[in-house]
Amino acid sequence: MRIASYLQGxxxxxxxxLDDSIVDSSxxxxxxxxxxxxxxxxxxxxxxxxQPSDRLRSLLETAASNLDPLGARGAVHSLGEVRxxxxxxxxxKIICIGLNYRDHAEEVGAAAPASPMFFAKFANSLVGPTxxxxxxxxxxxxxxxxxxxxxxxRPGRYIAADDALSHVAAVMAFNDVSAxxxxxxxxxxxxxxxxxxxxxxxxWLVTIxxxxxxxxxxxxxRVNGVTVQDGTTSNxxxxxxxxxxxxxxxxxxxxxxIIATGTPAGVRKAHGPGTYLLTGDVVEVEVEGxxxxxxxxxxxxxxxxx
Numbered sequence: 001m002r003i004a005s006y007l008q009g010x011x012x013x014x015x016x017x018l019d020d021s022i023v024d025s026s027x028x029x030x031x032x033x034x035x036x037x038x039x040x041x042x043x044x045x046x047x048x049x050x051q052p053s054d055r056l057r058s059l060l061e062t063a064a065s066n067l068d069p070l071g072a073r074g075a076v077h078s079l080g081e082v083r084x085x086x087x088x089x090x091x092x093k094i095i096c097i098g099l100n101y102r103d104h105a106e107e108v109g110a111a112a113p114a115s116p117m118f119f120a121k122f123a124n125s126l127v128g129p130t131x132x133x134x135x136x137x138x139x140x141x142x143x144x145x146x147x148x149x150x151x152x153x154r155p156g157r158y159i160a161a162d163d164a165l166s167h168v169a170a171v172m173a174f175n176d177v178s179a180x181x182x183x184x185x186x187x188x189x190x191x192x193x194x195x196x197x198x199x200x201x202x203x204w205l206v207t208i209x210x211x212x213x214x215x216x217x218x219x220x221x222r223v224n225g226v227t228v229q230d231g232t233t234s235n236x237x238x239x240x241x242x243x244x245x246x247x248x249x250x251x252x253x254x255x256x257x258i259i260a261t262g263t264p265a266g267v268r269k270a271h272g273p274g275t276y277l278l279t280g281d282v283v284e285v286e287v288e289g290x291x292x293x294x295x296x297x298x299x300x301x302x303x304x305x306x
Contacts, residue, residue: 001060003045003170004204005085005128006077012089014045016063017204020079027075028063045088045205046256049153049169053209086126087172087205088151093257094121095247096147096176096193100237100262107270116238116246119189121176121260125199129173129293133283134197137300139179142277145263146221146229146285148214149174150240151205152257157248164244167253170205171214173287174260175221175295180269180276200283201258203291211289215239218288219264223281231264 002017003025015022029042041047048056063070070076098117099105105112127133135142153169176193177200183192208214214233221229233239238246240261247253268275277283277297285293 001056001207001210002204003048003087003207004202005045005087005089006082007085008082012085013043014048015077016060017079018064018067021067022077022079022082023063023067023070024075025059027070027073028059028066031066031070032059032062044090046090049151049205050255053169053207056207083128084130084203085128086199086201088256088258089123089126091123091256091258092254093251094123094125094199094260095257096121096260097238097243097262098189100243101231101235101264102237103231103235103265104263104267105237107265107267112237116243118247119193121194121199124196125194127197127200127295129200129203129291129295131200131295132197132298133177133200133277133295134298135179135300136182136195139182139192140276141180141269142297143178143180143268144221144223144229144277144283144285145176145178145267146219146231146287147174147176147260147263148217148219148233148287148290149201149258149260150214150244152253152255152259155252155254157252159245159248159253161241161245164241165208165214167244168208168240169255170207171211171287171290172201172205173203173285173290173293174258175200175283175285175293176260176263200285200293200295202293206290217290218286220286221266222284222286223277225282229264229266231266233261235264236262
């Protein structure tokens, strides 16, 4: 099941992706006989993920079997005609795991961590799968990081590792764009990570039941068509389940929380000066079984243009 956010009337709405179409989730919920409170909430993917998985499946079946009446209501759109946004536009938390692939730790000269290293991004970083990446004016070291992100569907604290995946509703592709000079100027990394537009994600949520094993997914990055990262989630130091168990000992994980699980080898930082992203570069991040992000690096706006 694929669930996206799309722009309509100046606001983000939840949509169910069916082949090359996107169906408004709230309209489908109304047709499925949901009560008005749930129909109203279904405009938000964060609220939608709180629904039981069997109810979501039933909603998808309702949408798929009623495309004509939903289309007559203006609730069916061509994917090529809408702007897709971040699948979760309003997360309470965006948690990113650092140095979580051994080959990436090695390429940047860092020891493998003894426990998950994490830092935060915020909603200001999130953009959709085709939106521009706009660096700040005071960086010359913009880098990409292809990542698998998981989205929490069932809240929890002190979650056991063997139960952790039952708390995951869906996954998506995530590009943990980083300004390395700003990142390393701050020991907490936030200055180079929590930047506007530095969290392209999507292109949609794919529910976890679509995968046999999320620890066996390929990750790739292409810059201007050239493959620069090619890894697999099997090479994580801390797998998704262990990461969730670790984080839940520190904080309650809420529905819609995003956990970006780290990047494999191949980042620009490891290649030295003169290799960072430039204005006009097109960065594609692909996660096997999920989809592709395709974002263009644009020139930073001047202060007078903000």
